Amino acid sequence: MTTDSVTVDNTRISVAMHPAADARLDLPLLVALHGGTYTREYFNVAGSPAGSFVAVANRNGFSVLSIDRPGYGNSDHLADEDNTFARQAELLDGAIDQVLPESGASTVVLVGHSIGGMIGLELAARPPRWRLIGISATGCGAVIPSGGAADTLASLPLTGVVDLPQADRDHVMFGPEGSYTAEALEAAHGSYAPVPAKELSNAPAWPRERLAGVAAKITVPVHNALGEFDALWDSSPGARASFVKAFTNNTRVEAELIRGAGHSIDHHSLGTAVHLKQLAFAHECAWLAARSSST
Numbered sequence: 001m002t003t004d005s006v007t008v009d010n011t012r013i014s015v016a017m018h019p020a021a022d023a024r025l026d027l028p029l030l031v032a033l034h035g036g037t038y039t040r041e042y043f044n045v046a047g048s049p050a051g052s053f054v055a056v057a058n059r060n061g062f063s064v065l066s067i068d069r070p071g072y073g074n075s076d077h078l079a080d081e082d083n084t085f086a087r088q089a090e091l092l093d094g095a096i097d098q099v100l101p102e103s104g105a106s107t108v109v110l111v112g113h114s115i116g117g118m119i120g121l122e123l124a125a126r127p128p129r130w131r132l133i134g135i136s137a138t139g140c141g142a143v144i145p146s147g148g149a150a151d152t153l154a155s156l157p158l159t160g161v162v163d164l165p166q167a168d169r170d171h172v173m174f175g176p177e178g179s180y181t182a183e184a185l186e187a188a189h190g191s192y193a194p195v196p197a198k199e200l201s202n203a204p205a206w207p208r209e210r211l212a213g214v215a216a217k218i219t220v221p222v223h224n225a226l227g228e229f230d231a232l233w234d235s236s237p238g239a240r241a242s243f244v245k246a247f248t249n250n251t252r253v254e255a256e257l258i259r260g261a262g263h264s265i266d267h268h269s270l271g272t273a274v275h276l277k278q279l280a281f282a283h284e285c286a287w288l289a290a291r292s293s294s295t
Helices: 040-044 053-059 084-101 115-125 149-154 166-173 184-189 197-209 211-215 237-245 271-293
Strands: 001-006 010-019 029-032 063-070 106-115 131-140 224-226 253-258
Touching: 001 084, 010 053, 010 084, 010 106, 029 040, 029 053, 029 084, 029 115, 040 053, 040 063, 053 063, 053 271, 063 184, 084 115, 106 271, 115 149, 115 197, 115 224, 131 271, 166 184, 184 224, 197 211, 224 237, 224 271, 237 253, 253 271
Parallel strands: 029 063, 029 106, 106 131, 131 224, 224 253
Antiparallel strands: 001 010, 010 063
16 A cells, blocks of 8 residues: 545645555556545455455455545545535545556546545536546435434534544444444444534535436446445435436436445445445446447
8 A cells, every 4th residue: 555645726635545466457446435434444444354345456456546535534624614525526536636647547436435425426427537437336325314313413513523422433334233243343443533524514415405416417337335224324215216316317327225234334244245246336337438438
């Protein structure tokens, strides 16, 4: 792994490149965007003995770029009035544009979890200045239940940066006992981080105010997955169908349910199954992109 930082519009963005030992140049660079209350270390937590998302991806020939979004890790914070998901997407667009040439890859598949998934969709809708060929957005969907955990967090009179109690995070992020291991739970604690309070209010408003407009602009393939026991999102068949229907100009959208997983899917025992689905999706995106380039 190599770490670095790039500057976009006077904002420092911290990045880490995880090159595969046997990287295949025909595969896209996987750009990983973490959710709220986590750093980029989210993607280095192993939910099962098979390893973390980064480890599984590297083992299968994919290089991964993980990014600390603004307000996390060594990346600069944004003022509350400037901290929108659209603005974060704008900054990350520039950061990825600077790093991509060093990766050896010519295309990108975004892998975003929770708020990272929403921002990934904002990025895909821009569209970005580099060649995006697909996006996997997990832990986010079309419907946040009214009065649920997400609305509760959004209603807190908080500003600046807040650090939520570890026990409260565990309750929201993980499914029932038996869906994760004690080792994974302990490892996940190392990826927890204080959260810009503005994100807590932006998140439940995003599917109501932004999803339809953003989705209508996205034409690359979209993979979506929600955990069966997600405490923040409605993962019912109707809600998943609503997500797919939002993409009015895109027929290559799938939304699936991951049995036996809570919100932070990657850190559950079935996290590896999700990772392999994401890698299969990235392979398909690469094949579709190559075919479109040759016609």
